[in-house]
Amino acid sequence: MNYTETEKEEIIVSEKKPKKFFVETYGCQMNVSDSEIVTALLQKEGYQSSSSPAEADVILINTCAIRENAEDRVRTRIRDFKSAKKQNPGMIIGVLGCMAERMKTKLLEEENLVDMVVGPDAYRSLPSLINDLEEGGKAVNVLLSREETYADVNPVRLSGNGITAFISIMRGCDNMCSFCVVPFTRGRERSRDPETIVNEARLLFEEGYREVTLLGQNVDSYQWFGGGPKKDLEKVIAENKNREIVNFASLLEKVARISPLLRIRFSTSNPQDMTDEVLHVIAKYHNICKYVHLPMQSGSSRVLEMMNRGYNREKYLQRIKAIRTIIPGCGISTDIIAGFCSETEEEHRETISLLEEVKFDYAYTFAYSERPGTPAAKKFKDDVPEEVKSKRMQEILALQRRQSLESNKEDIGKEFEVLIEGYSKHSRRNHLSTNSHKPIAELMGRNTQNKAIVFTSEKYKPGDYVHVRITKCTSGTLLGEVIN
């Protein structure tokens, strides 16, 4: 067969093996969501995603900078990849996310660890950066943006259960809690066009997904009036009298109306911005989950003030009361930082007493880790010794474990509607070890309060809603039986 020169070129191009990339994700749900966006952006450019780093031409590590130990873990992992690169010198190692943004060119120059550094607002430039690298040199883009929300990108779901998915509704954070690096690594707060959020959720539902989690650093501050900085809101309202303004409460309603079979969760709420209006919307719709994650950080008003959290102990307790009054039976969890700058033993006791008073269903506890460049690092001394931080953290953890067990025990005998997400860990392990082809019967799902529930059934599958009566529990899981 004869080909023209152009046809020959086309054949060569089409026969070129597609480049493979591998993404590894650290940190929060937002990072998981970002890796799904990165995957979509690269696939669109003809790259193929690979589940094995050994096979990949490009390795991307999506990183977290929230605490020092998160960064240490990433460094260890990068070193592993760097030694693998000795066997495959053409391989590109790229660092994405918050640590990339925080360290910028330092990772390239001083530490000489990687080939590419890309911040959270610069993922659209990944394909061109990879091309630049292939022509030699290093690639960096850590520009933060006031507009980027990746609203038009349809993420490639990596979580894999086909039932639950994340949807990012906003990016960045303007809160400036003094301990937190996020405003520096993710830039200014901006909300995403609600129409694109609703479309993404609808598409997921049509594909068989049954739960979406709306993600933002501070979802209560979501606001859409055509984008733009929030301070311009009044001007925009004056100029566009008929324009709809969407806040978090109205966004929740829009997503809830897609289908009563689509569950909605959201993270994270902020005590200074969470309104009763939002709580009433949660109460009104059966499919908006009765679960609020409301980080308290500390039980001491003096420490909260130093943290620049915008609320004190009383205001926090008042928000908890509002949740429990407006949404009876709502699940509540929190975040706590132990050993913030100058925290005294009495102030730590205030955190303990707040925990005892609220009785959270779950709490995530962290030892304070000073982050370079944050207001706390500039203004305060990180003066609580590490062993004291650790002792306080252990005390909080032990108390919370007891309280989580109590909270779970109270559920024994109760009946819950459960969305089945998949198979229990125990069930998966058995399946692997026996290599059995029998159907795996131990299922895992969650109730609206976000508690994990394990039960056996041959009849139901992931994606189904079932009613389960709780018969037993541990501090982490409820066990039950299906009610016919």
Ligand code: SAH
């Ligand atoms: N609004 C965010 C908070 C992100 S950080 C959200 O979406 O959850 C998550 C939690 O990490 C914070 O609530 C805080 O408890 C903890 N954290 C943040 N910075 C920290 C630091 N420097 N040291 C220890 N814990 C920290």
Ligand code: F3S
């Ligand atoms: Fe960090 Fe506070 Fe924002 S914890 S992400 S600055 S709400």
